[in-house]
Amino acid sequence: MIEIGKYNTLKVVKLVDFGVYLDGGNNVEILLPARYISTPLNEGDSIEVFIYTDSEDRLIATTLHPMAQVGEFAFLTVKQSTGIGAFLEWGLAKDLLVPFSEQRIKMREGGNYLVYVYLDNNTKRIVASTKINKFIGNTLPNYKRGDSVNVLICEINNLGYKAIVDNQHYGLIYRNETYSNVRVGDSLTAYVKAVRPDGKIDLTLNDTSANRTSNLAQEILDWLQISGGQGLLNDKSSPEEIKDTFACSKKDFKKALGYLYKERKINFTDDGITLV
Numbered sequence: 121m122i123e124i125g126k127y128n129t130l131k132v133v134k135l136v137d138f139g140v141y142l143d144g145g146n147n148v149e150i151l152l153p154a155r156y157i158s159t160p161l162n163e164g165d166s167i168e169v170f171i172y173t174d175s176e177d178r179l180i181a182t183t184l185h186p187m188a189q190v191g192e193f194a195f196l197t198v199k200q201s202t203g204i205g206a207f208l209e210w211g212l213a214k215d216l217l218v219p220f221s222e223q224r225i226k227m228r229e230g231g232n233y234l235v236y237v238y239l240d241n242n243t244k245r246i247v248a249s250t251k252i253n254k255f256i257g258n259t260l261p262n263y264k265r266g267d268s269v270n271v272l273i274c275e276i277n278n279l280g281y282k283a284i285v286d287n288q289h290y291g292l293i294y295r296n297e298t299y300s301n302v303r304v305g306d307s308l309t310a311y312v313k314a315v316r317p318d319g320k321i322d323l324t325l326n327d328t329s330a331n332r333t334s335n336l337a338q339e340i341l342d343w344l345q346i347s348g349g350q351g352l353l354n355d356k357s358s359p360e361e362i363k364d365t366f367a368c369s370k371k372d373f374k375k376a377l378g379y380l381y382k383e384r385k386i387n388f389t390d391d392g393i394t395l396v
């Protein structure tokens with residue numbers, strides 16, 4: 121059974137001058153136009169394609185990758201506003217519609233908005249909505265501390281960076297625990313610190329302490345090699361200098377230096393460190 125608005129791996133069942141037909145199941149054949157075929161295909165070959173409907177509501181396949189698929193959130197730009205709603209640029213020939221009924225506020229041409237992409241059960245058309253809250257928090261989060269998650273930064277507030285976690289939940293990355301530039305619209309890997317009773321999730325961009333130390337130690341070695349074997353940072357450097365160079369806390373930097381010194385890969389000087 122194919123999934124409209126998502127990627128499907130389908131078999132070629134017929135070759136035609138203008139493309140190939142793919143097996144959509146239940147005696148349904150779906151056209152993959154020739155312009156989307158980069159390497160020759162034969163009957164029986166399998167290919168991953170994105171399935172959507174064209175302007176006449178016919179199923180069609182493409183090898184292009186839209187900016188979001190059904191079940192995902194994304195920041196998309198309004199290409200045109202019409203009498204039936206706003207049309208968004210999302211990387212396919214057919215623009216993505218946000219009906220007026222799914223606009224939290226009136227969408228303006230050229231504006232960039234956070235939307236949720238879904239399949240309208242009545243029309244079987246892929247549409248989007250800016251009424252974000254009705255699509256988040258509908259299931260209880262099932263994470264444990266340290267789990268890796270995909271996040272989309274959707275808002276900056278006094279506490280930090282509000283994020284959508286795995287397209288299902290809200291989470292927060294605290295500002296005082298962030299050592300790199302984070303912007304609205306960024307898609308990042310984060311790690312679960314805790315799941316609150318209200319279902320919201322406390323997040324961190326830092327991996328487990330051991331992995332963080334190992335990764336930072338390698339960054340320091342790379343930095344020293346590029347710098348000719350010596351650098352003007354050590355455990356006495358200011359937190360600001362360390363953050364500017366390695367986007368980390370002084371605590372993590374000192375741990376990485378201690379690890380490298382124990383492994384006899386660096387030596388300390390009065391004003392920095394050197395490779396052994």
